Amino acid sequence: MSETFHVVKREAHEALVTAAYVHRGFGAKESAQAAQMASMATHHGIRTHNALKALHLDELFGSGAKVPGCTPNATVTRKPSRFEAAEVWDAHQKLGQAVAVDAIERCIQLADKYGVGTVSVDNAFHYLWGGGYVMEAARRGYIAYTNCTATLAEVVPFQGKFPTLGTNPHSWGFPTTDSLGFPIVIDWATSVIAMGRVQVLKREGKPLPPDAAVDKDGKVTLDPNEAVSLIPFGAHKGYGLSLINEIVAAFIGGSLPTIRSREHVPGEKQSCAFFFQVIHPEALSAGVFAKGRSQSQNVKAVIADILGHGNEKCMLPGQLEAAAAERSRKAGGLLFSKAEIEEFNRIAAHCGQRPFDLASLPVA
Secondary structure, eight states: OOOOOEEEOHHHHHHHHHHHHHHTTOOHHHHHHHHHHHHHHHHTTOOTTSHHHHHHHHHHHSTTSSSOSSOTTOOOEEOOOSOTTEEEEEOTTOOHHHHHHHHHHHHHHHHHHHSEEEEEEEEEOOOSOHHHHHHHHHHTTOEEEEEEOOSSOOBOOTTOSSOOBOOOOEEEEEOOHHHHSSOEEEEEOSBSSOHHHHHHHHHHTOOOOTTSEEOTTSOBOSOTTTOOEEOBTTTHHHHHHHHHHHHHHHHHTOOOGGGTTTOOOTTOOOOEEEEEEEEOGGGTOOSOOGGGOOHHHHHHHHHHHHTOTTOTTOOOTTHHHHHHHHHHHHHTSEEEOHHHHHHHHHHHHHTTOOOOOGGGSOBO
């Protein structure tokens, strides 16, 4: 039996989240962009990177931190470059979601002109759900990729003892809506679970999955209240993927992972780094698809072959998100648990907004 959720109208959710950011000193546009990305995450069933996670992240490490890692109303600087299809931005610690929305849009513009476009971002604050940005590009017909360094180094490297890596997600989006009804979106943290998932399980009073986290003594734990550091998925494979993000960030300008958002060291940097890439499908086409198929038909044929031969019940990445989006659509709003609604109401009280009336909210 599926879990029961309370339905909140998207407009009401975005009004509250926008107000919460504005209350913290952020501008109207960047606050609205953050609220819209939070709605998109919840609409697709991504509870680990919703508005509660975003606002909590800002409180701990962003505008509310002792040494702020996020600057309201900051202006992004585009650095000079001799490469027309590749831009490098200094975000000056601007709200990450606002930067990411603009960056993926700029990559699309570059891909339209050059076939491919990249935007690398230095001095960034975390953008939350990377899958949302590549999903939007994929819906518009592009292949998109992003990675970033997580806010904190909280993952222990393979065969190590001390957390020196972030959860460091990778996100890919592919324009397969015509073939499948939804874009394929491959989006994962490189740890067994994201720290946002630990927070969800803690809030809901549920245990961690096996071999996902360790306590302060480095021992594996199932208790989300005792979890201090995370374990990479797939042993050396997840470790290698996480390492990619740190090395890409180092090329961009990112500094030492172990001090990121944790420790002010004179001359060092505590910010994240982002990398975005968008490819126009025409830029990949060899134009000689088997049996005269078009590019789109060829993609559909390849996917059908992968899911054939007795594999028909296998799921594709993005399928769960598409199903969650359909459930949200049928419910007529965004779906939240009782614990999440209560947390939203604490936020509403703090910024002088009307709380959600739990008793009057529809359930789904």
